[in-house]
Amino acid sequence: MNGTQLLGQDHRVILAEGFRDGFQRLHASLRRDSTRERPPFEAYGRRRDGTEFYGEVACALLEWDAGVFITASVRATLHREADAGLREAMSLLSATLESTADGILVVDTDGQIEGVNDQFVKMWGIPRDLLATHDDEAVMGFVLAQLSDPVQFADKVHELYAHPLAESNDVLKFTDGRTFERYSRPQKVADKVVGRVWSFRDVTPRLAAQEQAKRAMADLAEQAEQLKALAFQDPLTGLANRKLFNDQLAEALRSDLGHPVDVLLLDLDDFKEVNDILGHHAGDEMLTEVARRLRSCVRPNDTVARLGGDEFVVLLTAAENPESVAARIVESLNVPCGSTAPCCGPASAW
Known part of the structure; x- marks a missing residue:
C-alpha cells in the first residue's frame, strides 16, 4: 500500500x-x-x-x-549492519596502522593533515599538544628542523603536490645521524585523488648493521691477505719465502715463451759474527737492509727471496745480461751498512 x-x-x-x-x-x-x-x-x-x-x-x-x-x-535497521561493518573495517584499519613499524601521515589534496598513527608521532618526536593545535605549518617547521637537508624535503613535497598521481620514495638524513626512507603515493576514492599517504621507515639500525657487516668483511679480507702474506712472505724482510720462490721458479720453467731463467744464490760472509758481537737485533737490521738493496738491483717482475738465515736467492726471467745484475748486487752489498759496520759481502753469487 x-x-x-x-x-x-x-x-x-x-x-x-x-x-x-x-x-x-x-x-x-x-x-x-x-x-x-x-x-x-x-x-x-x-x-x-x-x-x-x-x-x-x-x-x-x-x-x-x-x-x-x-x-x-x-x-x-539495515543501516545498523552497514554501520557495524564500517566500524569493524575502520577498527581493522586503525589496528593495522598502529601495528605497523612505519610512521603514517595522511593529508588532503591541499596538504592539510588528515591523520597520523602513533608511530609517526614517535618517530618524529612531535609533541601531542602541537598536533592538537592543528597548525600544520608549525608541525612542518618542527619536522624540517630535524633534517640535514630541509630544502630537499620541502621541494619533494611541493613536487608531489604538483603531480597528484605521482609516487615517490627517497631517503632522509637527520642531523642526529638517523636515516629514514620516505614513501608517498596518492590516496584515491573511486579513481579520484582525495589526498596523499606518506610512509616513513627508520632504517638507521639496518644501515648500521650493513656498515658493521661491511667493516667485518673488510677486516676478514685484510686478515686473509695477511695470512696469505705469512704463507708466502718472509716475516722479517718482506721478501718471498722459500715456498713462493719454488712456485715461481716452477712456473717460469713451465713457460712456453722460451725466455731464459737465471737463478742467483748468495749468502753473507761472517754474518754469524754480527749476531754474536752486535746482537740479533743488529743482525735483523742488516738482513732487512740487504733485502732492500737486493730489490733495488732487479726489475719489479723479478723475484728476490730469503731462503732462511743469511741465504738469499734472486730469480731472473728474460734477463738480457744476468752477469751485470750479479755484479750490481755484489757492488751494492759491499757498501757499508750504516756508520758502525760494513754490510757483509756475498760469499757467492751465480
Whole structure:
C-alpha cells in the first residue's frame, strides 16, 4: 500500500504479528506522561507484499485541536549492519596502522593533515599538544628542523603536490645521524585523488648493521691477505719465502715463451759474527737492509727471496745480461751498512 491507501487503515497493519500490541502499550505510556522521551522499540514491520523486515519504531504524542494523536516512524535497521561493518573495517584499519613499524601521515589534496598513527608521532618526536593545535605549518617547521637537508624535503613535497598521481620514495638524513626512507603515493576514492599517504621507515639500525657487516668483511679480507702474506712472505724482510720462490721458479720453467731463467744464490760472509758481537737485533737490521738493496738491483717482475738465515736467492726471467745484475748486487752489498759496520759481502753469487 502507498501513503494514500494507508489513510484510515488500522495502524497495526504495518507491523508483523506479535508486535502490534507495542503501539497500544507505548500510547498508554505516553498518555500518562507525554513529557518523558521514549526510546524507539524494535519490531518487525510488514511490507505491502507481506514480507517482513526488522526495524525500529519511534513514537510521540501530537496534540491538535481535534484531539491527541500518536505519531510513529518506522525505519528498517539495515543501516545498523552497514554501520557495524564500517566500524569493524575502520577498527581493522586503525589496528593495522598502529601495528605497523612505519610512521603514517595522511593529508588532503591541499596538504592539510588528515591523520597520523602513533608511530609517526614517535618517530618524529612531535609533541601531542602541537598536533592538537592543528597548525600544520608549525608541525612542518618542527619536522624540517630535524633534517640535514630541509630544502630537499620541502621541494619533494611541493613536487608531489604538483603531480597528484605521482609516487615517490627517497631517503632522509637527520642531523642526529638517523636515516629514514620516505614513501608517498596518492590516496584515491573511486579513481579520484582525495589526498596523499606518506610512509616513513627508520632504517638507521639496518644501515648500521650493513656498515658493521661491511667493516667485518673488510677486516676478514685484510686478515686473509695477511695470512696469505705469512704463507708466502718472509716475516722479517718482506721478501718471498722459500715456498713462493719454488712456485715461481716452477712456473717460469713451465713457460712456453722460451725466455731464459737465471737463478742467483748468495749468502753473507761472517754474518754469524754480527749476531754474536752486535746482537740479533743488529743482525735483523742488516738482513732487512740487504733485502732492500737486493730489490733495488732487479726489475719489479723479478723475484728476490730469503731462503732462511743469511741465504738469499734472486730469480731472473728474460734477463738480457744476468752477469751485470750479479755484479750490481755484489757492488751494492759491499757498501757499508750504516756508520758502525760494513754490510757483509756475498760469499757467492751465480
